[in-house]
Amino acid sequence: MADPRALVPAAIDRFTIRVRAVDPTGWDAPTPCSAWSVRDLVSHLCFEHLWAPHVLAGTPMDEVGDRYAGDLLQGDPPAAWWRAVARSRPLWTATEGHAAQVHTSFGWLPVGEYAEQMLLDLTVHEWDLARGAGLHETLDEVGVDRALAYIRSDPIMLTGAGLWGEPVPPTGPTARDELLALLGRRV
Template sequence: MRLLDGFDLALDTFSERVHRVDDDRWDTETPCAAWSVRDLVNHLTSEHLWAPWLLRGATLAEVGDRFDGDVLGDDPVAAWDGAAAGSRAAFHASGALDTPVQTSGGPTPAEEYLSQMALDLAVHGWDLARGIEVDDRIDPGVADLLLGYAEEKSAAWQNLGIFDPPVPVPDSAPPQDRLIAVLGRRP
């Protein structure tokens, strides 16, 4: 599976789950200890609002704080849909993956940025599913695609406080369980 295809599948899955959030579930807890369902969707929406800017070459200073705080407003689903559509179009634009983007970690290859975004969609899609109590499956091809990347990066991310320490699972566990576990979640 190509990385862009994995991103698209993870984006579609996350979107489908956002559309399944009932009005009374936005304040429900997720496996991300500090985030409710709304907080989690807000986080992803903000990230995807940034993507078109960064992929066009904007600096962090140029984007500024425009996507800080509550970006969901009164219609979280519509806010997510708009951000997701803009992000998808930006990643699919001709030449989008050819030029490094500015991130908080400095200049980052666009393919690395795409990997980060795909991983965030897949793992937070699992978190969202758990929060709203729906099927939490990650597409097996997506899980397999992202597992090696997550294993390679997880120690550095833990040092930054981005993810909890890995949860032990057998080497024979399916890729989804190993992916979730390496990022500090209990499958």
């Protein structure tokens, strides 16, 4: 299988397209993440991508501290997203600069596992954003297949600390249907 880090830039690009497509009146719409509006979902991903340069460099979380606490969107979710990924996206292809082990909320992980988690997050939240903002809900098959393989191989991602909703029965036979159902999404 390809290095998961190579798949993250395209997933960022797909999420960027969705962010740009949100109607200005749609930022407060609910998403399948019950506690998050469309705005909250984008803020979550901004946070993840502001942290990514530190994580990829092997910086421990406590050294980064709370520098990304507070209102990351500053009233302009698309601009905030662009600022976050302008720093994150180029680093995903600069693999020679990545630490072999990175520090995340799960502790120290191989950088490839961190990339799998980021790809999963981007792929599923792309669907959440599309559903919440009323956009088309098609997802990239390569991203879905990779995220599904990862979630099948790592049950902590399903059961850990309320990361995802409780699994539900899939509504169809596709990998997308299975991935979303495993993560508690009702298609």
